Amino acid sequence: MTPQLLPPVVVSGFGRCGSSLVMQMLHAAGFPVTGDYPSFECEEYGLGGEPPPAGASKVINPECNPPPGGPYRWIWLDRNHAQQAKSQAKLLRELAGIRLPRRDVRVLACSYAPARRDAFDVMRRLGGPVLVMSFEELVSDPCASAKRISDFVGCGQIEQMANVVKKRSADCLPYLLERELLQGAA
Template identity: 35%
Template structure:
């Protein structure tokens, strides 16, 4: 797999990267990391990126902070870029941090998300092809999303679309008032 590209599922926090990683995992596509979060300490700033990236080629890797974790120039990658309504994303981030999501703070955080997203998208675009997926579209059409993922990743691993789509819990794209979805995923993975 030395000639395989790196495959990233990237975005800013609370945009659906974990959901897409779960879809890939359940659909049989090779992933790095374990459920429910698929997060790796190696994908944080200050790590030996070239060695880590070489070891992860051909498998999907969750990459949340695409601004801080620098990928060496010349790295060949396919990136699934996740995005979400910035206000809902801000509310979800605040909820996860245990902060009250009042309108003014949510708007300020949403503005920061928009600015950070522009920089982060530029980082991933220079690596190769990017598939943009909205969190809202995953919830509205999980089968269509699984098909788009399968086509995008064709030639780099097989994705069974039916099991991938089946992991999506039908729900509103609005930020839930509690962490019930997150706790459900943790219970399902045997972490609670």
């Protein structure tokens, strides 16, 4: 008997939602992932390139950049919209020197709900099951989050997955955690 091939996993959401953290958790479990630590972003997927290989790929904003083919197993990450927009503004400031006015940060926060509906339309069209999680859930209960992810993708290694999560508030940090992660990996 030939084992059933499972569709690839797409970890998705909007920027600053926790998708990199989920990819780090999958990587810690030995699950095959695309892209490089700590963000695991891989431009060829979700931009009209080849379908993601078996394993997990990260696709941000699937409503704008749907991956080709399907079906997939989707892990969708939500986050408090105000905190997510604040984190996105911080990223722009830190990496590009762009300072968004508070009004623009509020507009960004308000844009997530309609964009989420569009993203879910794309996921339904491409097919496959969807595991919806929140960033807040990931950082407040890493063990339960790791178990949910492990059960969904079938990777085991729950303790290793949970150990990836840094103890912190779910609120936007005043610094980029990615810099700390890269320094620790060096």
